[in-house]
Amino acid sequence: MLNRIILIGRLTADPELRYTPQGTAVARFTLAVNRPYTNQGENEADFIDIVVWQKLAETAAQYLKKGRLTAVEGRLQIRNYENREGKRVRVAEVVADSVRFLDRGESNGTNSGQGRSFADDRHIDINDDELPYSRRNNDPFEGGHIDINDDDLPF
Amino acid sequence: MLNRIILIGRLTADPELRYTPQGTAVARFTLAVNRPYTNQGENEADFIDIVVWQKLAETAAQYLKKGRLTAVEGRLQIRNYENREGKRVRVAEVVADSVRFLDRGESNGTNSGQGRSFADDRHIDINDDELPYSRRNNDPFEGGHIDINDDDLPF
């Protein structure tokens, strides 16, 4: 009924982008999320699989790279399926609805021409109007922007 | 760049529903969120203002009632504005994108005829296709449902 997870970690490898037979984009990557420092000195991490769909998948595949510090928001999904050997397999993965990278790119020019959201904030979000699952955290109004401090606000 | 808050508490009063001049629905209510037990024995709580917009506002106004145990997800917004006396006022409120109630209704019949989401799960969400800010946590596919365990999945 409520299932929300927030992670910050580094990509263990570049994302893999694929398409379903129906043409839907899916990207996957793994986040190494370091556990709090243990006195043992060893470097423990949880390696957590992330899945992103559609437009966000393509954007993630384009900008996220191995080693990048990245914040992910989503829900934890436990999938049970039968593999080709007929064995029951349990898979845990985070279905992300928001992905942002937190360190500056290596300035290799890849980001040139990007809008403000990358040049300045380096966040990727699924705020894409044509997407069915689009989430707009910002202003919830359809057309013209409305300042919710307006005197005509009902509260 | 990341701003997420999750609360569970009880409504201090019935929600207030209003409309902007443009006809957009807005609802407000306050959640009393008890702090962890303090040895003093006193019952301390944080009274946190919640705002919900559009379709979710109308649903919240219809089903949430004073005293209901409710879970809210959203972002914390700090608004600065000038009041009618010309004084600078700071307001903190949670703009919710998900609201669910956690206790069964008092069986007063209000919920009869409701779909599964209320009869069984009693969650309200903004999974509404026509909404511009719609967030669909569930299946991110547009048309027909696709089982992501399908063998034709690219991973």
Added chain:
Amino acid sequence: MLNRIILIGRLTADPELRYTPQGTAVARFTLAVNRPYTNQGENEADFIDIVVWQKLAETAAQYLKKGRLTAVEGRLQIRNYENREGKRVRVAEVVADSVRFLDRGESNGTNSGQGRSFADDRHIDINDDELPYSRRNNDPFEGGHIDINDDDLPF
């Protein structure tokens, strides 16, 4: 570097309580977390394994029961180990540092004599002074309670 998950769901069975050879209590249970309503009408859920340690393990084992609506906070842990057949196994589980139940008990008397935290709030937390990993969300002062609205507060 940041790993936080918040879940609300129902126990699929009573918790199992065990002890390590060193005498440390560990409890495990599974939470069925319903996914947002899908138009298909089917009742999909993620079955998420929860682990709790020490004092919280014993409290959880005592009060949580199959079917109870429960909120859990913790971190997602991915464990890799070799099972008795020498095969590599990956396990995903939530290590909870806070567990609260959200529905009233069935009044079977089990809770009688409980302090306010159960009788009133029905939350379990690891706010236990003698615990090494104790987390106190409430007042961060050691000895006597200090009202942080006190005039002598430095801010």
Added chain:
Amino acid sequence: MLNRIILIGRLTADPELRYTPQGTAVARFTLAVNRPYTNQGENEADFIDIVVWQKLAETAAQYLKKGRLTAVEGRLQIRNYENREGKRVRVAEVVADSVRFLDRGESNGTNSGQGRSFADDRHIDINDDELPYSRRNNDPFEGGHIDINDDDLPF
């Protein structure tokens, strides 16, 4: 009953560190949390006040600086008090129990001599044994580290 907020933003100024009459350290700073990109192009942010106590206050004051990208976890607290003019004032602030900075320091030597948690991970946490409100996310065992993959584990 549940109150958790996670933020990523930049300090608007260096933290202010003070002490209560009882000698308890308190630090305050403000986080500018940019809202998702609005097509208007304007740069909107929520300016959210953060409070940290005790040891974490001193560490935050030492390492956090104006402009630093920082992740904060805590609870939203609404405080009502009477100011010196006898007026009722409402204050919203996040009481943080975890603070980490996400960008590398400017290598001004301030961090030299730091242990791994700063040199490598640059996270600050309240994992301090002597603190009453200490939260240890890592291994919940007091003395020697126990590998929870050990064969003698009860599950």
Added chain:
DNA sequence: TTTT
């Protein structure tokens, strides 16, 4: 199977 893994990141800094």
Added chain:
DNA sequence: TTTT
């Protein structure tokens, strides 16, 4: 009162 504000950050990049």
